[in-house]
Structure formats: C-alpha cells, structure tokens
Amino acid sequence: MQKNSKIFVLLLLVIAIIAVVAVKSKKTTEKSQIAKVEEKSVEQKSSLKKVGVSVEEPAANLKKETTETAKTTDEKLPAAKDKTSATLAKPVPANQKNVKPIDIKPLNTTAKPAKASPSQSGKNIRPVKLIELGAPACAPCKKMLPIMDELKRDYAGKLEIVLINVQEDEKAIDKYNVNTIPAQIFLDSKGHEIFRHEGKYTKAEILNAFKSHGVNLKSSK
Numbered sequence: 001m002q003k004n005s006k007i008f009v010l011l012l013l014v015i016a017i018i019a020v021v022a023v024k025s026k027k028t029t030e031k032s033q034i035a036k037v038e039e040k041s042v043e044q045k046s047s048l049k050k051v052g053v054s055v056e057e058p059a060a061n062l063k064k065e066t067t068e069t070a071k072t073t074d075e076k077l078p079a080a081k082d083k084t085s086a087t088l089a090k091p092v093p094a095n096q097k098n099v100k101p102i103d104i105k106p107l108n109t110t111a112k113p114a115k116a117s118p119s120q121s122g123k124n125i126r127p128v129k130l131i132e133l134g135a136p137a138c139a140p141c142k143k144m145l146p147i148m149d150e151l152k153r154d155y156a157g158k159l160e161i162v163l164i165n166v167q168e169d170e171k172a173i174d175k176y177n178v179n180t181i182p183a184q185i186f187l188d189s190k191g192h193e194i195f196r197h198e199g200k201y202t203k204a205e206i207l208n209a210f211k212s213h214g215v216n217l218k219s220s221k
Helices: 002-088 139-154 171-175 203-212
Strands: 128-134 159-165 183-187 193-198
Touching (some): 128 139, 183 203
Parallel strands (some): 128 159
Antiparallel strands (some): 128 183
C-alpha cells in the first residue's frame, strides 16, 4: 500500500511539472508573437514617415502655384472692373431720352359674330327633288304637268323637278318600284327618299308633304 501511494504521488508531481512547462512555453510563444507584431508596426510607421515626406513636397508646390495664380488674377481684376464700368457709363442717345411709355390698351375680348359663308346661308345648299313618273297617254299624268311647271317656276333653285316618261324609260318602273302612275317620289337635299305618293296630287298637297318631312319650301318670287 505504501508503494502504491508513493507511485501515485510521483505521478501527480510529473503531471504538475508537465503543466508548468506547458504554461511557460505558451507564454514564451505569446511574447514572441507580440514582439513580431511590434516589429511590424515599427516598420509600418517608418514607411508611413517616408511616404509623408514624399507627399508633403508636392503639397507645398501646389500651395505656391495657387498663391501665384491668385496674385495674377488679382492684378487682372481691376482692369476688368474699369472696362465694365466704362461700358456701363456710356451716354444714352439723344433720340432715346424722351421716349414716352407705351400705353397698352386691353384687348377687346368680345368677338364679333362670324359672317355665314354662302354654303351656310343657304345659297349653295343642294335643292330637294321631286320625281314625277307618268306617260302621255295617262289622263291624270297630263293634269300633273302644269302643277309641275308651276312648282319648277315658283321654287327655282330650291326644288328640282324630274319628269320621267315610263313609256320611253320602262326600267324606271322597276328602279323606283312604282305600281301605278302618276307617282311622285320626294327626295331630300342628300338624295334620300323621304316620302312617295301614287295618283294625282295638288300643289298644296305636295308642299305640305315636304313640310311634314322637315322641308319648308319658300317661294323664290
């Protein structure tokens, strides 16, 4: 038992010695690393000082150049000031001394009504049209001829009368889809059919037919 205890004590001493040696070696390595870092910092400082010397010299040259240019500009400025003052002090011409202020009158905003163009006043508007389909052998058609002549005379330029003889123009019956004669077809100024009538028709009835469809014919007499 005593031998075992001695061996155990020796082992503890050996472990302690190893631990102390390890701590000391760690401290030495740390010191060496710190020394290397300090050496590097010293080298960097020395290099920075060298760079500072090379930089300060151009800065001094720049200061000299700027001071010289400032002096030259200060010397030129008075001459320029004298020139500008001379140009501003030019005498005003005699013909411009007694110039009177212009009296600006307000514009007349009330516009005059525009005159109607000939097409708007009704001079160049296309006339309405009345197509009469008949034949010489038709008794009612013969009675319609003087009425058509009177309308053509009274409403010249406003009403166009077209007389079609269906005996000469047989295609007109199919074209205008007429069953009996006389037949009257009413067209507006654009050529569109607005009304139609078959049989005898008086002058008053024709005018009323136009009026009921928005065409109020006035006599040109």
